[in-house]
Amino acid sequence: MAAPVGEMVWVPVLEEGVFRFDASEEARSAAGPSLSFVEPRRREEPREGGDRPAVVPACEVAGNVQKVVIKLPSGTSFYGTGEASGPLERTGKRVFTWNTDAWGFGPGTTSLYQSHPWVLAVLPDGKAFGVLADTTRRCEIDLRQECTIKFSAPSAYPIITFGPYNSPAEVMMSLSHAIGTVAMPPKWSLGYHQCRWSYDSSEKVLKVVRTFREKGIPCDVIWMDIDYMDGFRCFTFDSNRFPDPKSMADDLHSIGCKSIWMLDPGIKKEKGYFVYESGSETDVWIKKADDSPFIGEVWPGDCVFPDFTCERTRTWWASLVKDFVSNGVDGIWNDMNEPAVFKTTTKTMPESNIHRGDADIGGVQNHSYYHNVYGMLMARSTYEGMAMSNTDKRPFVLTRAGFIGSQRYAATWTGDNLSNWEHMHMSLPMVLQLGLSGQPLSGPDIGGFAGNATPKLFGRWMGVGALFPFSRGHSETGSIDHEPWSFGEECEEVCRLALLRRYRLLPHIYTLFYLSHKKGAPVAAPLFFADSQDPELRKIETSFLLGPLLICASTSPEKGAHECAHKLPKGVWSRFDFGDSHPDLPVMYLQGGAILPVGLPIKHVGEASLEDDLSLIVSLDENGKAEGVLFEDAGDGYGFTQENYLLTYYVAQVHSSVVSVKVLKTEGSWNRPKRNLNISILLGGGAMVCLLTCFLFLT
Known part of the structure; x- marks a missing residue:
């Protein structure tokens, strides 16, 4: 029996312009804890304030399904x-948040690897x-009906609404x-x-990196x-192909390269395997309804799966990660954590499986409750293990x-994704959508x-991919080699130019990440x-902004x-380049009124020095003024x-045909x-x- 459609009950939360809506007072009490909020209590605590919501959703409860409708102008x-394929502008699309191993997805795929039940509306x-x-x-x-969510x-x-605010950036900050914001990444x-599935030996790994250097x-x-x-x-290494991972890591570090x-x-469910044995002893596995550990097939064969909804499991996993990092590991890649399970029609474990979750995240629940947060909880455990291994590194x-x-x-x-032009094009709106969903x-x-x-596709993709927030080449087993030099000299030169461009822009990109970490703004924005x-x-997909820097690509x-x-x-x-113009590289513009900090064309982050020359590219606005910012620190820790x-705010202004550039103010204790x-x-x-050469002075 369906309840009548009606306005939801609301309460102000968090800050001015943010409201929580529930189907009823009873529904508010019945809602599970928030796993999206960095401080879940802030979703539960009403704030003081006299503001009222500008938009009130309507709600209908039919059986156990809650349907919410928001109509906008x-x-x-x-x-x-979130991570959605298809066009940037989402009107007409429908997405199902259900983390799915979606190999070879297309523009019409409705569920991918991540879940972001979030919509940004530009009025x-x-x-x-x-x-x-x-x-x-x-x-x-469901966004298939115009102007309706x-x-x-x-x-x-609950439904949480943000705004309306004056701009999309203000909504993202709220x-x-x-x-929460992005964890401040290490600069490297x-x-x-x-990357490749797989560089199959220490010798191959070192050969690839040395080729980059050569x-x-x-x-x-x-x-x-x-x-x-x-x-x-x-947590193991093949004794023949990777006999001494610490020594390999030391060799990589000696030439300025990290390993993930x-x-x-x-x-793997196997007696004598230390991870299986310790996990069984600690009782960390996801259970079936009959209380026996769930067994599913993945790469090693029959596998059990850690129940990351439990603190003891997260602590157990983090301790394994901590020990693993001592092998010279610089970063960790959590894959297959939807969780993916082979030889099943659903590509995952049964929804009837049982998680013994901590009370503060929902308690004991079946898998359908925790499925979408399994990967996040695994990543959290991995992050915490890495943090424990070295408190001086991010x-x-x-x-x-x-x-x-x-x-x-x-x-x-x-x-x-797939090696074709459609997927190259689709990569731009996908990165932008993630940024518009809180993941920069x-x-x-x-x-x-x-x-x-x-060669044409790879070079063109590298041209734009070198300017994405995260820049990684990766290819599957059985495909041809996909290193930058694998496609001939012309493609190699395109890749070299593209990546040198990225590294020259790293002072700016690193500053954008600091601002994102502090304020929540996207790094790459539509x-x-x-x-x-x-x-x-609003529908342009082949151009994007890195702060005041405009990237215009061709797909x-x-x-x-x-x-x-x-x-x-x-x-x-104002259009500009670094003397590196090429048909397969994007065109760059700098917004009038901006100052862009630029570094030297280095080959890896560790090659840079604080004493290196710094360049400021100035684009004056209609009034002959410009401003910019540069964040500098140790790059880690x-x-x-x-x-x-040291956070430096620069200003420029033209007077009588003379442009003066000054340091307006600084933050931080570092000496210039x-x-x-x-x-x-x-x-x-x-x-x-x-x-x-110029010398700046404080105003």
Whole structure:
């Protein structure tokens, strides 16, 4: 019997403009704890304030299903929905939040590896509004009806609304106050990553990295897929192919390269295997309804699965990670953690399985309750284990499965894509959607995971992929080699130029991550963030913003970016490059009124020095003014939380045809490094004037 459709009961929470809605007072009491909120109590505690919601959802409860409808003005554009394939503008789409091993997904796939029951709405006047259905359950997000958001999920769950605020950026910042911001990444993790399933021996790994160095192609990280293990047993090493991982890691470190190693949740069920034995002794496995451990097949054969909903399991896993890191491991890759299970029609474990969750996250529940947060809880455990192993280093974890809020623990990538032009195009809106759903540290498998890239496709994809927040090339077993030099000299040169461009921009990218960590803003943002009132910007997918830096790419094999007509937001946008213009590289513009900090063309992050020359590229606005910011710290560790950093605000202004550039103010306790400062003033039409050395003074 369906309850009548009616307005939901509401209470103000968190901060001005944020409201919690429930189907009824009884539904509010019945709702499970929040796993998305960084501080779940803030969803439960009403705040003081006299503001009232501008939009009140309607709700209908039919059986155990709660349906929520939010109607917005005509001309509203929808975004968000997390890791979703298909177009950037989500009107007309439907997504089901159910973490799924989605190898070879397409633009119409409705469930991928992560769940973000979140919609960002940009209203006709440019203001923005956010809606979170705070449920871990399978949730339908239906945007097929114009200007209407519909959520449908079992059990009582709250709706949290944000805004309307004056801009999409303000909504994202408010969301971050609820779900947290991205963990500050170590600077090396913002370099280029090279991966393959699999580099099958220590010798092969070192050969690949040395080839990067010999060819002058930047790279900071190499990855170990499942074949480094002894028979796919997690926390082990194949004694023939990786006999001394610590020695290999030392060799990599000596040439400025880090290593990241995979850990899956499927633990081989085998007597004598220390992980299985200790897990059984600690009673950490997910159970079936009859209280026996669930057994499912993954890479090692019959496997059991840690129940990360329990604190004792997370502590057990973290201690294994802590010991594992002592082998020279710099980062960890959590894969297959939807969780994926082979030889099942659902690709995962039965929903009737039992998790013995901690009371503060929902208590004992079946798998359907915890499925969507399994990957996030695994990533959290991995992150905590890495943090325990070395308190002077920031953990780096990459997770395939996740939930809204996963950015607190891990980066992500867009899963098992294909080596074709459609997937290259799709990678842009996917990265942008993740950023619009609270996860700024993401990127695709550059070149495509499955299948064989062509030289043109690989070079073009590297051109844009080198400017994504997370930049990694990855390919599957059985495909041709997908290293930058594997496609001939021309493609190799494109990749070299693309990655040198990334490394020159690292001071700016690292600053954007600091600002994202502090304030919750996306690192890569859609073009409409420059002017949310311009409806013509709302569907553009091949251009994106890195702060004031505009990247215009081409995903057409017939045309390079320089041959395409690019819609620019209003105002001054000055085109520039580093003398590296190439048909397969994106075109770059700097917004008028911005100052862009740029470093040297280094080959890995460790090669840089604080005394290196710093360049400031200045693009004046209509009034002859510009401003910019640069964040600098040790690149790792937590000194930045204790004032051990330097945040510099620069300003530029033209007076009587003379441009002065000054330090407006600084934050942090670091002394300014002694170095040359090169200033370039963009003149328009791609021209610039360069001043070799300048000395700045505080205003």
